Amino acid sequence: MDEAAAHPYVPRDLKLPGYVPISMSMSTILAVYLGASLFVVTFVWFLLGRKKAHLDRLLMCWWAFTGLTHMVLEGYFVFSPDFFKDNTSCYLAEVWKEYSKGDSRYAGRDSAVIAVEGITAVIEGPASLLAVYAIAKGKSYSYVLQLAISLGQLYGCLVYFITAFLEGDNFATNSFYYYSYYIFANGWWVLIPFLISYRCWNKICESANGVETKIKKKTR
Amino acid sequence: MDEAAAHPYVPRDLKLPGYVPISMSMSTILAVYLGASLFVVTFVWFLLGRKKAHLDRLLMCWWAFTGLTHMVLEGYFVFSPDFFKDNTSCYLAEVWKEYSKGDSRYAGRDSAVIAVEGITAVIEGPASLLAVYAIAKGKSYSYVLQLAISLGQLYGCLVYFITAFLEGDNFATNSFYYYSYYIFANGWWVLIPFLISYRCWNKICESANGVETKIKKKTR
Numbered sequence: 001m002d003e004a005a006a007h008p009y010v011p012r013d014l015k016l017p018g019y020v021p022i023s024m025s026m027s028t029i030l031a032v033y034l035g036a037s038l039f040v041v042t043f044v045w046f047l048l049g050r051k052k053a054h055l056d057r058l059l060m061c062w063w064a065f066t067g068l069t070h071m072v073l074e075g076y077f078v079f080s081p082d083f084f085k086d087n088t089s090c091y092l093a094e095v096w097k098e099y100s101k102g103d104s105r106y107a108g109r110d111s112a113v114i115a116v117e118g119i120t121a122v123i124e125g126p127a128s129l130l131a132v133y134a135i136a137k138g139k140s141y142s143y144v145l146q147l148a149i150s151l152g153q154l155y156g157c158l159v160y161f162i163t164a165f166l167e168g169d170n171f172a173t174n175s176f177y178y179y180s181y182y183i184f185a186n187g188w189w190v191l192i193p194f195l196i197s198y199r200c201w202n203k204i205c206e207s208a209n210g211v212e213t214k215i216k217k218k219t220r
Numbered sequence: 221m222d223e224a225a226a227h228p229y230v231p232r233d234l235k236l237p238g239y240v241p242i243s244m245s246m247s248t249i250l251a252v253y254l255g256a257s258l259f260v261v262t263f264v265w266f267l268l269g270r271k272k273a274h275l276d277r278l279l280m281c282w283w284a285f286t287g288l289t290h291m292v293l294e295g296y297f298v299f300s301p302d303f304f305k306d307n308t309s310c311y312l313a314e315v316w317k318e319y320s321k322g323d324s325r326y327a328g329r330d331s332a333v334i335a336v337e338g339i340t341a342v343i344e345g346p347a348s349l350l351a352v353y354a355i356a357k358g359k360s361y362s363y364v365l366q367l368a369i370s371l372g373q374l375y376g377c378l379v380y381f382i383t384a385f386l387e388g389d390n391f392a393t394n395s396f397y398y399y400s401y402y403i404f405a406n407g408w409w410v411l412i413p414f415l416i417s418y419r420c421w422n423k424i425c426e427s428a429n430g431v432e433t434k435i436k437k438k439t440r
Contacts, residue, residue, distance in 0.1 A: 112332035115382035119375065140428040144421055147364070148371055155339065155375045162335035201364055204424050208360040211430040 007084070009104035010173050016107055018085040024094040032091060033073075040064050048136055059146070060132050062192060066153075067128025075121035081109055101173040102181025103164070112163040116156040124152050143207075147200035150193035157190050227304070229324035230393050236327055238305040244314040252311060253293075260284050268356055279366070280352050282412060286373075287348025295341040301329055321393040322401025323384070332383040336376040344372050363427075367420035370413035377410050 007019045041061040048064075049057035076092040077083065084100070084107045086093035100107040127149050134142040164171060164182075172178035227239045261281040268284075269277035296312040297303065304320070304327045306313035320327040347369050354362040384391060384402075392398035 111383040111386040114386055115379045118382060119378055140425045144424045151368055151371055152375055155372055158339055159335045159379055162338060163331040166331040166334055204364045205360045207427040207431045211427045
């Protein structure tokens with residue numbers, strides 16, 4: 001087999017010299033991610049969020065989950081240009097070797113993908129954990145912070161999908177990986193930030209209206 | 221001269237088959253842009269903003285200026301993949317032939333640039349004009365809208381600069397164009413959105429605090 005084809009990714013002419021094949025199965029990779037996420041969510045729900053309303057608890061779980069995903073998984077990707085050469089079965093390298101079947105731009109170090117993932121890992125990740133704290137403590141910046149991160153996630157997804165489309169949308173190994181990894185997995189980071197943005201936008205407008213009414217009453 | 225070198229852009233091996241040289245001078249291009257912008261700003265300052273405080277008037281001018289820049293200039297770029305072949309001396313094509321001296325990714329149709337410019341032209345442009353209206357009418361969504369657009373502009377600039385850096389930062393014809401077009405011109409869209417985000421963030425937190433105090437007083 002020639003070097004260009006010694007990996008499972010599409011396009012087939014993608015050059016990945018030194019590629020070491022995935023050693024973990026898809027189910028192992030998913031089980032570890034879902035297991036770790038379930039642990040985080042359970043911890044936040046029962047410990048950090050125990051005195052809060054259900055929706056706030058759910059939001060705290062989301063922000064902890066997405067923040068750690070951004071920092072740990074996406075952070076590793078951004079700062080590990082050679083993850084596809086990893087031969088130690090490092091879990092984080094395996095994750096990105098597997099995900100690259102849905103979008104080979106990860107293995108190929110596409111600059112738009114790295115830019116978006118860099119902003120996500122370095123800015124949005126820590127900001128998401130701050131959102132957990134802000135909700136827990138009922139901080140006045142809670143809604144505006146959640147809105148800012150959610151809009152950032154939506155902007156990132158837009159750049160991510162538009163650049164793939166402009167470059168021919170041919171980065172998935174097959175349609176199973178295209179729909180399950182590229183569309184379905186990323187879809188959550190479109191749907192949930194959209195819902196949160198909508199809610200926070202309305203909450204902020206309500207506050208502004210409230211203050212306006214108060215000022216009008218005072219000046220009468 | 222061979223085809224690859226028949227344009228003034230860097231890298232020299234950039235292929236632009238059918239490139240038609242710029243026919244307008246840099247000073248004409250700048251004068252039209254600055255003149256049109258001055259017209260817009262004067263119109264907004266003296267007519268739309270005449271009953272508002274100075275800072276609100278200034279912000280209305282900014283949003284009108286940036287909104288029209290996004291929609292007209294950047295909108296033209298996004299939907300005109302062949303602008304570098306234009307032989308009619310169309311002003312908008314000349315603008316981008318000239319700007320490409322600071323960043324040849326425009327002439328080269330880099331997908332990250334098109335994605336960011338597309339989001340800017342289609343979403344942020346109309347939203348900026350809405351911000352003019354929101355400030356004029358004192359709408360409750362005024363601050364949150366301005367924050368959302370400004371954060372979008374900052375995100376766009378980050379993607380814009382990071383992708384250029386990752387690809388070798390070698391897209392300017394010479395250091396004059398690099399610093400005047402790529403750094404200085406774009407710098408305004410980092411500085412001003414940053415200042416507006418900061419102000420709107422604080423205003424939104426003040427409102428949230430105000431409502432909180434109000435609710436606390438009521439429930440006593």
